[in-house]
Amino acid sequence: MxxxxxxxxxxxxxxxYFGSFLxxxxxxxxxxxxxxxxxxxDLSIWMVLIVITSTIxxxxxxxxxxxxxxxLANTIVFILTLVLLGFKLSFPKSK
Amino acid sequence: MxxxxxxxxxxxxxxxYFGSFLxxxxxxxxxxxxxxxxxxxDLSIWMVLIVITSTIxxxxxxxxxxxxxxxLANTIVFILTLVLLGFKLSFPKSK
Structure with missing residues (x-):
């Protein structure tokens, strides 16, 4: 160490900054x-909701x-996971 | 602000600490x-690989x-995403 x-x-x-970028x-x-x-x-909506909450x-x-x-990192992740939540709520559940 | x-x-x-917990x-x-x-x-292996890299x-x-x-947070996320990578590599690709 x-x-x-x-x-x-x-x-x-x-x-x-590199971690932040990733x-x-x-x-x-x-x-x-x-x-x-x-x-x-296959995506867990709970994962998405936890990520949204954590970014806030x-x-x-x-x-x-x-x-x-x-x-910066959390603003980007917040927006992307909002998009995923939108997908999760709008795409048909057919599997 | x-x-x-x-x-x-x-x-x-x-x-x-709360963000870390989430x-x-x-x-x-x-x-x-x-x-x-x-x-x-439906899980992106790239997402999993990026998370593993970022936690390191x-x-x-x-x-x-x-x-x-x-x-603490990154150790836990590292282990959980390693598990997800294992799933991704071992579960059949039937969809």
Whole structure:
């Protein structure tokens, strides 16, 4: 762990931004796949609802600590999971 | 925003822990649903792979900034998404 702890702070910040970037794009392939297939039967609506709720909480946190990466990542995830929720509610349940 | 910015720091920390908690449990309903149905055709493997990658990045970040909530949440999400990846690779592709 000492190796990690002793990383220069710019590196740490960069790693944070990279994590933030990956989190932001997480739901892009899912939205794309769901849109193409018009099939979301295997997706848990609870997962989607928890993600939406958590992004709202993280946004409040992000604004409170004024963290750009937290605000940006969660705004994008919030929008993408709202889209997934829309799919979940509107696509036919045929499976 | 001033309302949020002026939150007491204990509140902010509590909100962070709450977000962390919600993120931790995000994939529990998905793992449960996938296990019950043995059907993961609608799940994007790219989403799963991005989440696994991002949790590794966040874990490095969490250890670097020594943030308990970041480490805990991402350890749990990492394990749950590894399980989902196992489902994705082992369940039949019948759809």
């Amino acid at each position: 000492n190796l990690i702890f002793s990383l220069p702070s710019q590196w740490v910040e960069l790693i944070g 989190t932001s794009i997480t739901f892009i392939p899912q939205v794309y796949k769901s849109w193409k297939s018009k099939s979301v039967g 909480v993280w946004l409040v946190y992000g604004f409170a600590i004024q963290s750009g990466p937290v605000i | 001033n309302l949020i910015f002026s939150l007491p720091s204990q509140w902010v920390e509590l909100i962070g 993120t931790s449990i995000t994939f529990i309903p998905q793992v449960y649903k996938s296990w019950k149905s043995k059907s993961v055709g 990045v966040w874990l490095v970040y969490g250890f670097a900034i020594q943030s308990g909530p970041v480490i």
